Amino acid sequence: MNGRGETGLRHPDVVTADVGNLSRETLRAEMAKTFRPIIRGFMLPVVLFYTLVIVPNFFLSPLPQALKLSALSGATAVTAFVCRRLLARRDASFARLELIGAVVLLLIYLNCCNILYIAFHQANLVFFLLLFILTAAVAISVRLIVAGCSLALATMLAAAWAMGPETLLYYSFVSIAGAFAATGMAILMRGAIMNAVRARLVADRLRQRAEVQAERDALTGLPNRRHFFSGLERMVVADLSGETAHIGLIDLDGFKAVNDVYGHAVGDQLLVEVSERLREICPEDCLIARLGGDEFGVLVRRPLTAAGLDTLGRAICETLGRPFAVAGRSLTVTGSVGFAHYPTNGRTVGELYERADYALYRAKREHRGSAVVFSARYEAEMRDVSRVKQVLRDSDLEAELYLLFQPQYDIMRNRPVAFEALARWQSAVLGPVTPDVFIVAAERSGLIERVSEILLRKALAAAAVWPQEIGLSFNLSAVDLVSTSAIARLCTIVGESGVAPGRVTFELTETAMMSDFEKARASMEMLASLGCRIALDDFGSGYSSFGYIHRFPLHKIKTDRNFVVRLGEDKAVGFGILRAIIELCANLGVECIVEGVETANEVDTVRAAGARYIQGYHFGRPMTAVAAGDYLDAEMAGEDLKAS
CATH class of the missing domain: 3.30.70.270 (Reverse transcriptase/Diguanylate cyclase domain)
Incomplete structure (x- = not known):
């Protein structure tokens, strides 16, 4: 196979240009294919006739004349036999067929002349009339038709003139009429054949074009x-x-x-x-x-x-x-x-x-x-996702889905400012199922909208008992983001929750945002118009195109945790990149949250880079809603202690 020529197909435009634009060589080749069996079939009766007439020649004519007639008849039969063998191959050209037809017709003409020479009688002129018909039947080209009929007509009229005025007068009308009839019939027949050949070629070209279009992409020219x-x-x-x-x-x-x-x-x-x-x-x-x-x-x-x-x-x-x-x-x-x-x-x-x-x-x-x-790992994942999809459909998701909450911390004020809600599933059939498996299964099974609605209600119920200054971050999938009906239902859930929309931040990945730019932007604008905030999650892991970011109504950007990991690998480079992103967020007028901070040293480094908001194990691992309440109580107690 070949990416450039394996298909054997040409671009549709090339084939289109070829339709109806048939070259002379193409038409001659197709005419040769049509006439080859006709001319080859004609050779068989020629062989048989000139072989059979040899014997009667010796009974009907004196020996010297019989020898002359039989020698030419035998030569004609042998030549016709050889020509028939030559035409057994299907690749006979137009020129070869014309030459073979000319040779055999010339031999037949010579036989007619030989008979007339031996027995100069007007009855033998009829053989030239038969030659008109044979020429019309077997000659492939118009020039061979005209040449053959002209030669036979001239010979016939010359012989009739030699036989006397009455014979000339009689045979003039007969010969001229025969010559014109044969020539006209032959030309009309070949014209009809030529038209049929042309129509077939055009049909073949059209069929080829249809095949090309059926197998080829019209825009790129690649196979489809x-x-x-x-x-x-x-x-x-x-x-x-x-x-x-x-x-x-x-x-x-x-x-x-x-x-x-x-x-x-x-x-x-x-x-x-x-x-x-x-x-x-x-x-x-x-x-x-x-x-x-x-x-x-x-x-x-x-x-x-x-x-x-x-x-x-x-x-x-x-x-x-x-x-x-x-x-x-x-x-x-x-x-x-x-x-x-x-x-x-x-x-x-x-x-x-x-x-x-x-x-x-x-x-x-x-x-x-x-x-x-x-790989085998993905084979196992596919089986897991397939099984999870089936169990998801049959599960009591209201009872089995739950959330853990991880704090987002303001290191300038030394206090938590929000919690990110993290989806979890404790299946009655499968036990605990990791989010990367059941979220994929929910997306692929069409259940993600239902899952998102259940989890958002539970997240808002937890946030309702938190202090008003504590926000909630909730993750949306790409499927949610491009579904107008799903976003409308999520807006309704927020409105009915009693939680101020300004406390709710919806986190979206770059992949989700870029899956359908216009629908994603419309959904984000719908959420923003309600008063909710929008965060771009995992910034730097995908496109991170500044040309697209400013087109979305963003309020926060969360860096991918790999930027913090890079601090341990190459602190100078990692620090420079992180600082550039933080400065970018400041220039765009959006908050920057640095994810993946796990140690005190990392806190000091990201603080030096200009970060204010941090999320990571250093400030708290994912916890239940009850534990999140206790965490807030402890933080508030700590603030009161510092104040006193």
Whole structure:
């Protein structure tokens, strides 16, 4: 297979231009295909006739004349036999058919002349009339028709003139009428055949164009989803011994935002540029296809080591991560890739696609802009998610879902300012299920909206008994964010809770915000109009595009915990990056919360970087609602003690 030529298909525009624009060579070749069986079939009666007439020649004519007639008849029969053998091949050209027809017709003409020479009688002129008909039947070209009929007519009139005025007068009308009739019939017949050939060629071209359009993406020129899965199906059905392949699914991170901000025309051009980069970076034996939207597929039919596959995945991600120059703008998106191996990860198209899609999901959820290879770990996760999805549907979620709360601390005032609500599930069937498993299962099963509503009610019930100055942070999934009905219900729940909307902060990840830019912004504006606050969670783990951030109604930005981890790896670099982010938040007029702070040294470092709000184990691990109340009581008691 070949990403550039494996399909054998041309771009639709090329095929469209070809329809109806048939070259002379093409038409002659098709005419040759049509006439080859006609001319070859004609040779058989010629062979039989000129073989059979040899014997009667010796009974009806003197020996010298019989020898002359039989010699030419035999030569004609042998020549016709040889020509028939030559025409057994299907690749006979127009020129060869014209030459063969001319040779055989000339031999028949010579036989007619030989008979007339030996027996110069007007009755023998009838053979030339038959020659008109034979020429009309077997001559492939108009020039051969005209030449053959003209030669026969001239010979016939010359012989009739030699036989006398009466014979000339009689045969003039007969010969001229025969010549014109034969010529006209032959030209009309060939015109009809030519039209039929042309119509068939045009129909073939149209069919080819339809096949190309059915197998090719009109925008990028790449093979489309249908062709990609056909290739997978052929590979699976063949199931050759030792066959190995990798399926890669590529999805662009941030493409929807480009479409929403700059319009579909720019988005389409970006997809074209992406396809060109994929053609350049993927090996020659890869099948590259656009599966739809901003999703692409790669089929690598060659053995690849883990290192080789990792190299390919990183090359794809790095290539797509470079800025694109489109319509005078510099656009930046990233690409995530999920790989599955055939036959290790599946022996059917459905199994392979499902596992590649899961690897892609993991790449987008945890390692955006990178490649993830499906492994046994993910196989176990898929089974867990599948089982969890089933149990979720049958569970009493009101009773089994609960929350833990982790404090967010103001280190300038030395007091907690909010709690983040963290979802937990104690399943009656499965026991404790980690959030990264049951949230994924809820998203994939369509239950996430119900889960979010239950958890938000419980979070607001806990916050209702806290002091008014203590806020609540609640996480929304990407599914919630792009659903207008879900956001409307969440707004209703906040309004009915008795908790002031200004105390409630909804935390959203960059992935969720970029999944559908316009819907995400509309949802955020709906929440903000209610009085709720919006926080961008895990800043720095994904796109972190400043060009998009200012378009959202944000009140807080929470840094990804990896920035704090980096302080331990390279304190100078980590400190500089963290300080730059804090300064960015100050310039944007939003609060910055540093996550992942676990030690006193880290507190001192992030304080030196300019941070004010911190969240992490140093100030408190996730705790129950009752423990959160006790925590607040202890903090308030401590403040009273300091004040006294």
